[in-house]
Structure formats: C-alpha cells, structure tokens
Amino acid sequence: MSDLPRVEIYTKEDCPYCENAKDLFDSKGVEYETYNVTGDDELFEEMVERAGGRKTAPEVFVDDELIGGWDDTSALEESGELDEKLGLADEDGESDGPQGNRTEGGDAADVVEHRTLIIAGTGIAGLTAAIYAGRANNEPLVIEGDEPGGQLTLTTDVANYPGFPEGISGPELVNNMKEQARRFGADLKNGIVDSVDADQRPFRVELTNGDVYTADAVIAASGASARTLGVPGEDELMGYGLSTCATCDGAFFRDEDMLVVGGGDAAMEEATFLTKFADTVYIAHRREEFRAEDYWVDRVHEKVEEGDIEIMKNTELIEIHGSQAEGVDYVTLVENDKGHPTDRLDDPETDEFEFDVGAVFFAIGHTPNTDYLEGTGVEMDDEGYLRTQGGDGGGQTETDVPGIFGAGDVVDYHYQQAVTAAGMGSKAALDADEYLEDLERAESAGTEVAAADD
Numbered sequence: 001m002s003d004l005p006r007v008e009i010y011t012k013e014d015c016p017y018c019e020n021a022k023d024l025f026d027s028k029g030v031e032y033e034t035y036n037v038t039g040d041d042e043l044f045e046e047m048v049e050r051a052g053g054r055k056t057a058p059e060v061f062v063d064d065e066l067i068g069g070w071d072d073t074s075a076l077e078e079s080g081e082l083d084e085k086l087g088l089a090d091e092d093g094e095s096d097g098p099q100g101n102r103t104e105g106g107d108a109a110d111v112v113e114h115r116t117l118i119i120a121g122t123g124i125a126g127l128t129a130a131i132y133a134g135r136a137n138n139e140p141l142v143i144e145g146d147e148p149g150g151q152l153t154l155t156t157d158v159a160n161y162p163g164f165p166e167g168i169s170g171p172e173l174v175n176n177m178k179e180q181a182r183r184f185g186a187d188l189k190n191g192i193v194d195s196v197d198a199d200q201r202p203f204r205v206e207l208t209n210g211d212v213y214t215a216d217a218v219i220a221a222s223g224a225s226a227r228t229l230g231v232p233g234e235d236e237l238m239g240y241g242l243s244t245c246a247t248c249d250g251a252f253f254r255d256e257d258m259l260v261v262g263g264g265d266a267a268m269e270e271a272t273f274l275t276k277f278a279d280t281v282y283i284a285h286r287r288e289e290f291r292a293e294d295y296w297v298d299r300v301h302e303k304v305e306e307g308d309i310e311i312m313k314n315t316e317l318i319e320i321h322g323s324q325a326e327g328v329d330y331v332t333l334v335e336n337d338k339g340h341p342t343d344r345l346d347d348p349e350t351d352e353f354e355f356d357v358g359a360v361f362f363a364i365g366h367t368p369n370t371d372y373l374e375g376t377g378v379e380m381d382d383e384g385y386l387r388t389q390g391g392d393g394g395g396q397t398e399t400d401v402p403g404i405f406g407a408g409d410v411v412d413y414h415y416q417q418a419v420t421a422a423g424m425g426s427k428a429a430l431d432a433d434e435y436l437e438d439l440e441r442a443e444s445a446g447t448e449v450a451a452a453d454d
C-alpha cells in the first residue's frame with residue numbers, strides 16, 4: 001500500500017461519524033493516520049485552519065487535499081471518486097477494492113454477486129435481522145447505508161435497552177451487534193442502496209457506486225435521517241456552528257451559548273449533554289408541551305434549576321446568521337404564546353427577536369430513507385414510511401411486494417425505540433426465512449410465491 005495517497009483523519013472522542021470514516025478506510029484496506037483533537041487546543045486549531053474554518057469532526061484529508069467530514073467522504077464514496085483519489089479504481093474508473101468480486105457472463109456481467117438475502121441498513125433493526133438471518137443460514141449481505149450504525153451511534157447513553165442495568169453507549173451497542181452478526185455469517189459492506197428493481201426475480205439491487213447485486217429477498221432497514229429546517233443560513237453554516245449531532249460537535253463550542261431546536265427525547269438528551277461544554281444551553285421548542293418522555297424532561301428541569309439550561313417554549317428559529325469564517329453569530333427567533341409561531345407570523349402578538357448564540361443544534365426528528373424503493377410497488381405513506389402487513393400472525397414485516405420486508409424506523413414512526421427496532425429486525429429475518437423456504441419449495445415445484453394474505 002506504500003504507493004497509496006496519505007490519508008489523515010482528525011477525530012475526537014464520542015464521535016460516531018469519525019468511527020464511520022475510519023471503518024470506511026478500514027473496509028478498503030487503506031491505512032490512515034488519526035489525530036485526536038479532544039482536549040488538544042493546538043491540534044484543534046490546526047484542524048480548523050486546514051479545514052477552512054470548519055469546526056466539525058471528522059475532517060478527512062487525502063494527500064493534503066481536504067475531503068471534508070463524513071457526509072463529504074461518503075458522498076465521494078458513493079460517486080466512486082474516493083476510490084479514484086485513493087488509487088483504487090481501475091482504468092474504467094471501477095473499484096477494484098475488496099468488493100470487486102464480479103461474476104461473469106450473460107445478463108449477470110455487471111452483477112457483483114448473487115445473495116440469498118440483502119439487508120439495507122446497519123442500525124439496530126438491520127443488525128438484528130442480520131443476526132437472525134445469519135443463524136438461519138441465509139448468509140445476509142448487509143449494506144451499511146450513509147449512516148453506518150444508524151441513529152443509535154449518535155446517542156451517548158442508552159439507558160433503556162434491556163440487559164444493560166448501567167446503560168451502554170450507542171456506538172458500543174452497535175459494534176457489539178455488528179460483531180455478533182459477523183459471527184453468524186453476515187457480511188457487512190460499506191455502500192448505499194440506490195434502487196431495487198422488483199420487476200425481475202431475483203431482485204436487482206443497485207448501489208450508488210454502481211455495484212449491482214441480485215437477491216432472492218430484501219429487508220429494508222435503512223432507518224431515518226436527521227431532519228433540517230430549511231431556514232436561511234442553514235446550508236452555509238452546516239458544519240460551521242450548525243450541527244445535527246451534539247455528541248460529535250458540542251465540544252468544539254466550549255463556553256459558547258448554544259441553542260437546541262426541538263422538544264423530543266433527542267433535544268432533551270442533546271441539551272443535557274451540551275451542558276458539559278456550553279455557557280448556557282437554550283432549548284427552543286415550537287409549542288407549550290414537550291414531546292419527550294418524563295425521564296428526559298425531568299433531567300432537563302434539573303439542569304434548569306442549576307442554571308445550565310433555559311427553555312424557550314412556543315418559539316421557532318427562522319434564520320441563522322454568521323459566516324464560515326466566524327461561525328454562528330446570532331439567530332432570529334419568533335415567539336407566540338399560542339404555539340407554532342411560524343404559522344402566525346402575521347399575528348401582532350408574534351414577537352420576532354435576535355438572539356446571540358455560538359452554536360445551533362437541530363434535534364427535530366427524522367425522515368425515513370425509503371427513496372430507493374420507489375417504483376417497486378412497496379406501499380408507503382405520505383411521509384415515505386413503509387406500510388407493512390402488521391397484525392398478530394406471521395408475515396408482519398411483509399410489504400406489498402413478496403420478498404421485500406420492512407423493519408425499524410423505515411416503518412415505525414411511532415415507537416422508534418432501539419428495542420422495538422430490534423424486535424422488528426428479528427421478525428423481518430424470520431419472515432424472510434419463511435419466504436425463502438417457500439421460494440425454494442416453489443422453485444422446485446415450478447410455481448410462484450405470493451404474499452401471505454392474513
């Protein structure tokens with residue numbers, strides 16, 4: 001590997017996206033140097049300078065060229081450009097990394113491999129499905145997705161996952177599950193599913209880097225991604241004082257006032273976590289009642305008593321001001337006692353005001369990652385959540401397309417718990433196993449497999 005470019009990664013502690021970046025280079029067999037900026041002001045300044053003022057970890061460099069954070073790195077990976085920069089692409093621009101195990105001949109010429117089962121996503125649902133599917137000898141290929149490990153990698157302390165009386169960190173729980181899935185024969189691959197063609201059997205599953213697989217069954221466990229507000233200043237300042245991950249970036253804004261937007265568990269947890277670094281943490285929530293469970297609301301109120309958190313109810317953010325050179329300077333907020341002030345901008349009682357903060361964290365929920373299933377016939381609701389069979393009997397995770405199953409946050413807009421995602425993941429693997437057995441039987445008998453109708 002000595003002729004490969006030099007890869008450098010600035011990391012910090014409690015940084016799931018740093019782990020994602022390292023895992024990606026590990027999966028390619030590419031060596032890299034890491035610089036941990038936690039508690040090292042000089043190194044931190046060096047990172048910020050080399051990254052053009054960005055204050056977010058990780059920052060990845062290839063041969064001194066700034067690649068950027070995890071989003072930028074995974075976008076380059078998706079387009080295949082990362083392999084080009086690393087000298088891993090062949091003359092046709094195709095990756096000849098560890099995954100280049102292509103089959104030859106006929107229609108399958110562009111197909112990397114046929115798999116019995118492909119699982120999209122390595123959050124709790126996908127990994128639990130992988131454990132069960134591995135144990136059922138379905139040798140699953142698990143495609144990591146653009147947020148490997150899923151939402152739990154952004155959680156510092158998972159206190160309600162059964163079996164861990166002292167709690168466990170999200171990344172540790174995810175890593176344990178990955179190890180367990182591999183132990184039972186699952187292969188985990190870095191990549192993002194771009195489309196599933198359900199007009200043919202086996203399914204044709206294409207990744208965003210162009211790799212194509214075929215699969216007899218697919219489990220969609222691709223989770224949900226952090227929502228943003230779409231307000232002015234957002235695009236320019238994302239990574240420069242605006243973040244969707246408090247555990248990743250909070251430490252970079254030590255002694256600043258920080259604003260958390262949202263009123264759910266994530267907002268409460270992030271606000272509590274940020275009190276370690278912030279002068280004061282402000283929570284802006286758009287209505288009077290918090291959505292968060294009492295456990296988190298109580299912890300926030302303790303911090304309010306201690307003077308570390310201030311709550312701004314019936315308040316919404318409408319603009320973020322600042323620059324990439326100087327970071328976030330201040331925000332514009334609107335407030336109205338009736339709640340949802342952005343719906344009442346013409347109401348004379350709506351108060352618009354400027355508010356000084358040095359960092360802003362969005363914690364306003366998630367959108368399901370289901371675009372790649374469009375056109376397959378899998379039914380979704382207006383927000384893109386998959387509709388599955390549900391009910392009491394078997395086949396609960398079946399979608400409308402026989403052979404495609406859904407589990408975790410792509411289906412569940414209500415419970416969204418790690419433990420419920422794990423439960424759905426196991427159900428999906430069991431349903432898929434039943435389907436695959438029926439398929440095998442039907443193939444030997446020369447008939448077709450239909451969805452269960454209960």
Ligand code: NDP
Nearest residue numbers: 262263264265266267269286287291363364365415416417
């Ligand atoms: P939620 O959907 O529960 O909460 C999102 C919050 O953001 C809500 O308060 C919502 O307001 C607000 N919001 C949404 N859109 C906007 C907008 N456009 N403008 C302003 N505010 C907005 O998402 P979370 O990420 O907090 O939680 C998701 C799931 O994960 C939940 O089931 C939660 O229990 C779980 N979780 C558990 C944790 C733990 O226990 N350790 C930690 C984090 C999450 P409104 O209430 O008005 O709709």
